[in-house]
Amino acid sequence: MTRSRKQCRGGHQCDPRTWSEALYCLVHHSDLEPAEIAARIGKRVGYLLDAANPDREETKFQADLLTAVMHVTGNLAPLRYLCGEFGGVFVALATGPASEDAVLCAFTQAVTEMGQSGAALTRSFADAVLTREESAWASRELDETVAACLHVKALVQSRVGGTL
Numbered sequence: 001m002t003r004s005r006k007q008c009r010g011g012h013q014c015d016p017r018t019w020s021e022a023l024y025c026l027v028h029h030s031d032l033e034p035a036e037i038a039a040r041i042g043k044r045v046g047y048l049l050d051a052a053n054p055d056r057e058e059t060k061f062q063a064d065l066l067t068a069v070m071h072v073t074g075n076l077a078p079l080r081y082l083c084g085e086f087g088g089v090f091v092a093l094a095t096g097p098a099s100e101d102a103v104l105c106a107f108t109q110a111v112t113e114m115g116q117s118g119a120a121l122t123r124s125f126a127d128a129v130l131t132r133e134e135s136a137w138a139s140r141e142l143d144e145t146v147a148a149c150l151h152v153k154a155l156v157q158s159r160v161g162g163t164l
Helices: 005-011 019-028 032-039 045-051 062-072 077-085 098-122 133-159
Strands: none
Touching: 019 032, 019 045, 019 062, 019 077, 032 062, 045 062, 045 133, 062 077, 098 133
8 A cells, every 4th residue: 555655646646445554645645744744733743753653553643633734735645545435535626617628637537547447347357257356456446537527527517616
């Protein structure tokens, strides 16, 4: 799960499978260094690192810090993890009217995701035996497709002032 910060921020986001992995990604893979995050939310960097350390059971990440750190870093790994835990996907809504270019770019990304989902399904069924790993991989690809399509929908709706 936990890739390097460079991979995670460079378009290959972590796919946390546990809450601990989501918190680790939040603190260690954000664009801000842990010391800067701690300064912005008014906590000691040592506490922040301990709270995000999967091996430190005695220090828990406080819920009230979660939204503060996600706002400061823009890293929504814990939110994506929680949505996945409940069978959903997270899609950020548009904050204002999207341009035609933004809608078309998002649509192109959704079509790309659809192709990747199709490739995952085709490869998964190639030998007529679907393994647990293949199912998980295809499911992740399909979740990314759903999220990309919902993102396009939100951008289209933003052009007329909200949801339909």
